[in-house]
Amino acid sequence: MRTRFARLSGGELINALARTRPAPATDTPASATARALRRLARRHQILTDEITDIDTELRALTARAAPTMLATKGYGVITTATLLVTAGDNPDRIRTEASFAALCGAAPIPASSGKTNRHRLNRGGDRQANWALHQIALVRLSSDPRTKAYAARLTATGKNCKEILRCLKRAIAREAWHLLTHPQPAPRTDDLRRGRHERGLTLTQAAHHLNTHPARISELERGTRPDTTLTAAYRQWLNTQQPQTHTA
Known part of the structure; x- marks a missing residue:
């Protein structure tokens, strides 16, 4: 066998x-x-x-409940659903972004002593939501230029990897709170494929310019994996391309 x-x-x-x-x-x-x-x-x-x-x-379900969050860099279906559950279970506790960060266990706790000014890890809050913030932070550290630059600045100040992740999770909690409490419609993508065809461009050409894979561009055009940042860059690039003219 x-x-x-x-x-x-x-x-x-x-x-x-x-x-x-x-x-x-x-x-x-x-x-x-x-x-x-x-x-x-x-x-x-x-x-x-x-x-x-x-x-x-x-x-x-997540696309209907939080389309902007799902289309934001780093947020996947599972992480978005996890944060939605945390917010839905605690509607009276998220009046501010600080309260949402505390609810997710992403608000560092002061632990200063004498002349030492520091914060320690918060082990409280919703650990599933904290896991979701952690996953989003890891995705952004690996693929988002702005997050990499932010981490580099923190490294220059002497912070270690764990401290940088705590700072990132706190910043992402602030962003997530705004995405949950002040949702905006996700950018439309149903016209991207038509625009690419009108200009005689291929998926490979678009992917090469945007430094990604053709399959990722196809997912974006079909709306199966929205991404606000990638959509904006794709649309901006399409607008710089001249439509093809066909002559008899």
Whole structure:
């Protein structure tokens, strides 16, 4: 059995195991093993389909409840949904951005002593919301130029990685509060593909200019993964391109 499926991995292996027709499990140990593997593979397929359905529903719900947040750099479906749950469960506790930061455990606690002026980690608040802020901070540190520049400035002042992350989470909590309490409509993207076609441009050309992948541009055009910053840069670039004229 190992030899038969040795060259397969991932989805191919799961599909191949699910299609097998082993003998009754009572015949030999090999038959029992094959039936167990087929059972596990089919369970994997069912759970994968269920996860896909749930992800689709959750994306639709978050897009309807907080479209601007979902389109902001670093906010994914799970992190947006987590922050929405935190805010929805505590509507009377988020009158200010400071109270929302405290609710998320992102407000550093003063721990000064004598001539030492410092703050320590806040271990209180909603830990799921704190996790969401942490994930957003990590995404931005890896891909957002403004966040990288901010982290570089903090590093120059002598702050370590943990202190920089705490500062970032506090800043993101402030931003998230504004996105939750003062929502704005997400930028439209349904005209981007038409604009690209009118100018005779390909997905590869757009992706190359915007320093991303063609699949990411396709997702943006279809509205499956909105991004306010990327949309603005894409639209600005399209406006600088001349439409093609067709002559007979």
